[in-house]
Amino acid sequence: MSKEAKLSTWARNITPSPTLAVDAKAKELKAAGEDVCGFGAGEPDFDTPEFIKEACAKALAEGKTKYAPAPGIPDLRAAIAEKYVRDNKVEGVEPSQVVVSPGGKYSCSLAIMAVVSPGDEVIIPAPFWVSYPEMVKLAGGTPKTIFAGKESEFKITPEQLREAITPKTRLVVLNSPSNPTGTVYTRDELEALTQVAIEAGIYIMSDEIYEYLLYDGVEHVSPASFSKEAADSVITVAGFSKTFSMTGWRLGTLMAPAPIAKAVASIQSQTSSNATTFAQYGALAAMQQWDKSMEAVKGMLEVFDRRRLFLLEGLNAIDGIECARAQGAFYLFPKMDAFGLSAHDFASKILEEEKVAVVPGEGFGAPGYMRLSYATSDEVIEKGLERLTRFCSKLG
Ligand SMILES: Cc1ncc(COP(=O)(O)O)c(C=O)c1O
Numbered sequence: 187m188s189k190e191a192k193l194s195t196w197a198r199n200i201t202p203s204p205t206l207a208v209d210a211k212a213k214e215l216k217a218a219g220e221d222v223c224g225f226g227a228g229e230p231d232f233d234t235p236e237f238i239k240e241a242c243a244k245a246l247a248e249g250k251t252k253y254a255p256a257p258g259i260p261d262l263r264a265a266i267a268e269k270y271v272r273d274n275k276v277e278g279v280e281p282s283q284v285v286v287s288p289g290g291k292y293s294c295s296l297a298i299m300a301v302v303s304p305g306d307e308v309i310i311p312a313p314f315w316v317s318y319p320e321m322v323k324l325a326g327g328t329p330k331t332i333f334a335g336k337e338s339e340f341k342i343t344p345e346q347l348r349e350a351i352t353p354k355t356r357l358v359v360l361n362s363p364s365n366p367t368g369t370v371y372t373r374d375e376l377e378a379l380t381q382v383a384i385e386a387g388i389y390i391m392s393d394e395i396y397e398y399l400l401y402d403g404v405e406h407v408s409p410a411s412f413s414k415e416a417a418d419s420v421i422t423v424a425g426f427s428k429t430f431s432m433t434g435w436r437l438g439t440l441m442a443p444a445p446i447a448k449a450v451a452s453i454q455s456q457t458s459s460n461a462t463t464f465a466q467y468g469a470l471a472a473m474q475q476w477d478k479s480m481e482a483v484k485g486m487l488e489v490f491d492r493r494r495l496f497l498l499e500g501l502n503a504i505d506g507i508e509c510a511r512a513q514g515a516f517y518l519f520p521k522m523d524a525f526g527l528s529a530h531d532f533a534s535k536i537l538e539e540e541k542v543a544v545v546p547g548e549g550f551g552a553p554g555y556m557r558l559s560y561a562t563s564d565e566v567i568e569k570g571l572e573r574l575t576r577f578c579s580k581l582g
Pocket residue numbers: 228288289290291292294315361364365393395424425426427428433437438
């Protein structure tokens with residue numbers, strides 16, 4: 187007889203990632219020979235650019251297989267600091283402000299662990315990336331969500347943020363471009379939100395992992411670039427997964443005021459030690475050969491953009507579905523509450539009946555919506571849209 191596991195409060199309270207669950211279910215059906223149209227995965231379907239892979243292979247051949255310094259190899263930290271000054275217009279970033287971690291997900295978790303104490307509140311605008319509330323709970327904090335639906339372009343207002351702040355608030359999470367909505371905040375909108383955070387004396391965790399995946403000519407703006415005061419209030423997280431199609435490499439970044447970066451490096455030194463050493467050399471090539479990197483990104487963006495517009499048009503042509511024109515990342519987040527089914531039931535039914543995998547909105551704090559990733563082939567999008575149209579017409 188197996189002994190009943192005595193799990194911790196944290197382990198009992200954590201919700202497993204619904205996006206990974208949908209992806210796993212779709213992969214299981216595919217492995218069983220089913221013809222699944224997967225819109226679930228949050229990962230580019232391209233290979234990592236060759237020169238990045240070559241740099242990693244070279245490092246491996248040269249024996250760069252030992253522990254690295256906890257915050258990352260010095261050249262990579264320096265190159266990332268330089269990028270923040272050059273590309274993101276953040277003033278005077280030093281390598282000591284940068285930490286390289288095993289994935290953007292872990293960078294977020296480290297940022298939260300570094301500033302959130304038990305009992306602290308963290309404001310999370312919904313729809314949110316599924317992992318933020320769970321990370322806050324793991325740090326002993328309390329997630330407080332504020333909602334902005336399609337009608338408000340999925341953007342919270344400064345008033346909403348101000349009203350949500352209490353004496354216990356420690357941090358607000360901003361994620362532009364956003365997962366799951368693809369929404370991109372403008373410079374003015376971000377400046378206003380940053381000002382509210384500065385006035386209230388709270389930190390911002392700005393998750394900019396999709397910073398290079400932009401369409402329709404919109405610009406990416408880093409809140410840390412606004413002023414010295416802003417830079418002192420913002421922890422910027424990002425990573426290599428989405429920009430360079432390096433999801434399996436597990437490489438994230440964090441840039442913060444030096445004392446926070448130091449605390450983050452200490453937490454990392456006691457939890458994961460460092461990001462994989464030879465992988466960091468691949469990332470270094472991406473940073474040092476920036477023009478080549480941006481050329482590769484441009485190629486991916488052209489494909490993503492074509493798919494975005496195709497999927498957007500197809501979704502909006504379906505009676506009962508309303509989809510905003512997202513301008514970043516590789517997700518669309520249509521409203522589907524007209525069918526009288528919860529998003530969860532809609533997603534289960536369409537996977538069962540039509541073999542189409544979408545992620546229901548509940549996990550993103552947005553019932554009545556679903557997320558479709560267009561980081562998938564044109565063929566899957568075309569076939570998936572046909573099935574979705576058929577399924578919705580049956581629902582009426
Ligand atoms: C908003 C957001 N932040 C962070 C991450 C983490 O990415 P990774 O851990 O692959 O670097 C993801 C991945 O899905 C994301 O969507």
